[in-house]
Amino acid sequence: MGAGHDHGAEQMSDGRLxxxxxxxxxLTVxxxxxxxxxxxxxxxxxxxHNLSDAASLVIALVARRIGRRPADRLMTFGYARAEVVAALINLVSLLLIGIYLLxxxxxxxVSPQPVDGWPVVIVAGVALAVDVATAVMIHKGxxxxxxxxxxxxxxxxxxLASVGVIIAGVLILQYQLYIADLIVTAVIxxxxxxxxxxxxxRTVRLLMGAVPEAVDYDAVVDALRATPGVSHVHHVHLWSLDEHRHALEAHLTPEVATLQxxxxxxxxxxxxxxxxxxVEHATLEACLSDAPDTALRGCEDAHHHHHQGHRHVHAH
Known part of the structure; x- marks a missing residue:
């Protein structure tokens, strides 16, 4: 990340995780x-659900440590997307657990079973306290x-689920309303x-290299075209390197004659x-076939690469 960023996730110590x-x-056991x-x-x-939380925290911790590794020949942009991969793993596991519970x-x-209300209320009360404490611990990041x-x-x-479980336990104790246990399970x-x-x-968009949610693609293209000295823009690619860093590459037809x-x-x-x-990382290429300075020559036809089988977004 850029030196100018001061993210809470970085400030939060691994010890809290x-x-x-x-x-x-x-608590899960x-x-x-x-x-x-x-x-x-x-x-x-x-x-x-608590087990999935513990697992997600383990994955997040490992991903944070991997994400701090500097760029190398294998990952030239660095390893920051490790946390996005971890997020995808956690979300898929959440969906599987939810389906299993349903x-x-x-x-x-279909086959109801008796439920002892007191252990439900006591353990859920402890769980509620632990959940609140854990949320406080990681809120900063x-x-x-x-x-x-x-x-x-x-x-x-x-x-919230622990509150629901406590309510179910009380209903079982007071009214033998065992169906409350199943209703709370379905809600969780x-x-x-x-x-x-x-x-x-959002996770899939980050992994697929989509345009960042917070950035308007058309506004970026318009801003490039409105820049004094730029006559034309094409082959604009805009994506996220990780959650916080955006990158762009574009071909510009400049109204200048020299490389300087x-x-x-x-x-x-x-x-x-x-x-x-x-946008912290921008790669800009000059496209002017008849420029006096040969260093500016290139990208002679904005459509040439497209016709060669490469699919690009053209911003005419």
Whole structure:
């Protein structure tokens, strides 16, 4: 990342992630044991959600460490996208867990089983406290990291799920309303699936090299064309290197005659892109077949490469 960035994800120490992983791991084991002994599917559902949180935190921790590695001959842009890959893994696992819980809830509805309410209420109460503590621990890093934000949302949803499990336990104790356990399970599963689906599009866009969500492609092209000294723009490619860094490459037809003048124009264009669109990495090529300076010659036909089988976005 650029030296001028001060992201909360970087400020948050790895120790907080390790601590969050530890408490979630212990809680998951306790919830599974209590769920099996009490017969509460809702408690097991909450445990599996906690397990996915612990796993996502482990993946996020590993990805952060990989992402800090400098660029090399294999990854010339660096390893920052490791966190995006980790996010995709976490989201897919969330969806699988949510589907599994829905299937189990339907099975329990067909063949109901008795549920012991007290272990459900006690363990869910402990889980609620741990979920809130974990969310507080990682909140600082959730503002600028897709992975850590997903983990933070998971813990918030865990806290809400624990409240639901407590309500189910109370209804079982007071009214023997065992169906409440299945309803809460279905709600938790639906929320888990919704979480996964809500974050999936952005994750896939980052991995596919799509135009960044916060950047208007047409506005970028218009700004390039409006720059004094630029007469034409084509072959514009705009993508994200990672969550926070954007890159662009474009072919410009300049209204200058020498390489030195084009260098000045490039500096002007790059400054504009950085200031207006937060594009930190820009590669600009001159396209002027009849330029006096042979260094400016190239890209003789804006359509030539397209007809050779290369698909480009043309900004005429």
């Amino acid at each position: 390790v601590g969050a992983i530890a408490v979630n791991g212990v 306790a919830q599974i044991v209590a769920g099996v002994l009490s017969g509460s599917l809702a408690l097991i559902a909450d445990a599996l 299937v189990e809830a339907v099975g329990r509805f 959730s503002k600028h990291s897709l992975n850590i934000r997903a983990a933070f949302l998971h813990n918030v949803s865990d806290a 599963a639906a929320y888990v699936i919704w979480q996964g689906l809500s974050l999936m599009p 003048e084009f260098d000045r124009l490039k500096r002007q264009v790059k400054a504009m892109l950085a200031e207006r669109f937060h």
